[in-house]
Amino acid sequence: MKLLVVGAGGREHALAWKLSRSPRVRRVYVAPGNGGTAREPGLANVPITDIDALGDFAAREGIAFTVVGPEAPLAAGIVDRFRARGLRIFGPTQRAAQLEASKHFAKSFMQRHGIPTAASETFSEPAAAHACVDRRGAPIVVKADGLAAGKGVVVATSLAQAHEAIDTMLTANRLGEAGARVVIEDFLQGEEASFIVLVDGHHVLALASSQDHKRLLDADRGPNTGGMGAVSPTPAVTSEIHARVLREIVRPTVDGMAADGTPYTGFLYAGLMIEPGGAVRTLEFNCRMGDPETQPILVRMKSDLVDVIEHALDGTLDRASIDWDRRTAVGVVLAAGGYPDAPRKGDEITGLPRAGAAFGDDCWVFHAGTVLERERLVTAGGRVLCVTALGESTQAAQGRAYRAAESIRFAGMQYRSDIGARAASAAATRD
Ligand SMILES: Nc1ncnc2c1ncn2[C@@H]1O[C@H](COP(=O)(O)OP(=O)(O)OP(=O)(O)O)[C@@H](O)[C@H]1O
Numbered sequence: 275m276k277l278l279v280v281g282a283g284g285r286e287h288a289l290a291w292k293l294s295r296s297p298r299v300r301r302v303y304v305a306p307g308n309g310g311t312a313r314e315p316g317l318a319n320v321p322i323t324d325i326d327a328l329g330d331f332a333a334r335e336g337i338a339f340t341v342v343g344p345e346a347p348l349a350a351g352i353v354d355r356f357r358a359r360g361l362r363i364f365g366p367t368q369r370a371a372q373l374e375a376s377k378h379f380a381k382s383f384m385q386r387h388g389i390p391t392a393a394s395e396t397f398s399e400p401a402a403a404h405a406c407v408d409r410r411g412a413p414i415v416v417k418a419d420g421l422a423a424g425k426g427v428v429v430a431t432s433l434a435q436a437h438e439a440i441d442t443m444l445t446a447n448r449l450g451e452a453g454a455r456v457v458i459e460d461f462l463q464g465e466e467a468s469f470i471v472l473v474d475g476h477h478v479l480a481l482a483s484s485q486d487h488k489r490l491l492d493a494d495r496g497p498n499t500g501g502m503g504a505v506s507p508t509p510a511v512t513s514e515i516h517a518r519v520l521r522e523i524v525r526p527t528v529d530g531m532a533a534d535g536t537p538y539t540g541f542l543y544a545g546l547m548i549e550p551g552g553a554v555r556t557l558e559f560n561c562r563m564g565d566p567e568t569q570p571i572l573v574r575m576k577s578d579l580v581d582v583i584e585h586a587l588d589g590t591l592d593r594a595s596i597d598w599d600r601r602t603a604v605g606v607v608l609a610a611g612g613y614p615d616a617p618r619k620g621d622e623i624t625g626l627p628r629a630g631a632a633f634g635d636d637c638w639v640f641h642a643g644t645v646l647e648r649e650r651l652v653t654a655g656g657r658v659l660c661v662t663a664l665g666e667s668t669q670a671a672q673g674r675a676y677r678a679a680e681s682i683r684f685a686g687m688q689y690r691s692d693i694g695a696r697a698a699s700a701a702a703t704r705d
């Protein structure tokens with residue numbers, strides 16, 4: 275069969291790579307893809323981003339099903355438009371994707387259905403928002419309602435910072451329509467983790483747990499980024515926490531969406547705050563897999579992802595299961611100089627194999643911001659590559675990933691040297 279993956283990042287390279295390993299798959303098209311998907315055996319890039327043109331392509335090529343990587347096409351209604359033409363596609367409808375596309379929607383949904391999250395209020399009037407901040411005090415969190423590509427959340431440690439965030443979003447309109455409303459919520463403390471499941475409208479199948487590293491610099495310092503690395507599993511999600519998240523967050527969310535007439539299908543990502551006492555709250559929902567969490571999660575998946583997604587499309591996820599490699603996977607993002615504000619582009623990348631993600635035993639390099647210019651690989655975005663490795667321990671996986679990273683070169687390359695360190699120290703404390 276032939277499949278289509280929509281997107282251009284490291285998440286999509288990993289998804290397409292994993293799907294292509296199924297013996298049932300002849301080719302996976304990636305639209306528009308990147309320099310890595312262009313060179314991966316079994317994959318082919320398609321230079322299309324328009325939704326209706328993608329539908330035409332899927333119909334013409336007899337694509338068995340489409341998987342959508344990023345949130346923007348989901349929020350724009352790609353699933354509704356494919357389904358209207360009878361094309362099989364895995365993702366949420368436009369209305370269901372509001373769980374990510376509108377933080378106000380997500381918060382009122384969670385309040386209505388008793389799903390644990392930080393207490394919050396929503397404002398479009400600056401004066402009322404400023405008054406709320408003064409009333410609640412700092413630290414406090416100010417979030418743009420809409421999609422803001424990771425730039426819409428300010429965790430304010432002082433009142434001045436919170437007021438400034440409100441001015442930026444509501445008064446100066448710096449984030450446009452996405453910042454026309456803000457959610458102001460209580461600051462939560464604890465350990466963050468990513469909990470991603472597949473949903474078929476009713477049944478749920480959990481993927482392995484993971485943890486992202488959002489800050490640019492070691493020891494979680496510096497500005498927020500799209501994600502500088504991830505580890506799977508994370509010791510923060512014990513089997514007890516896992517059960518609790520399914521019972522208190524995921525199950526009521528899936529049931530609530532169905533009850534509200536917007537049944538959820540697709541990957542559902544709950545960003546968790548695991549509080550010191552073991553209580554779990556939802557920081558946010560995303561309506562797709564995480565980037566870079568996808569990369570370490572998928573190198574651990576032993577089952578055929580095609581079979582699992584087919585169950586999800588057929589509404590039979592209760593009959594599916596996933597086998598996981600019990601080892602730890604660490605994914606280290608190699609970013610361009612100047613990232614996240616002004617990443618440099620156009621630098622040649624050396625030290626990679628001629629084709630394919632495989633980079634020695636139990637190590638893979640997934641591409642994000644790369645393009646193939648004739649035979650040369652060149653940087654083309656902020657997050658350039660994600661080196662992902664498996665190991666018997668977090669330290670072993672780190673060692674393998676960082677050895678590979680050191681052999682890759684491009685001008686201005688920057689990466690964190692401590693991806694997985696929290697998981698490693700948690701494991702050490704437990705031993
Ligand atoms: N209530 C909160 N208390 C403490 N920290 C928070 C809170 N809400 C958000 N954060 C911090 O801000 C980060 C981003 O918040 P959130 O996940 O809501 O934004 P986002 O832009 O949708 O993120 P993503 O790019 O992962 O989708 C979180 O990962 C967390 O570190």
Ligand SMILES: [Mg+2]
Nearest residue numbers: 374558559560
């Ligand atoms: Mg989000």
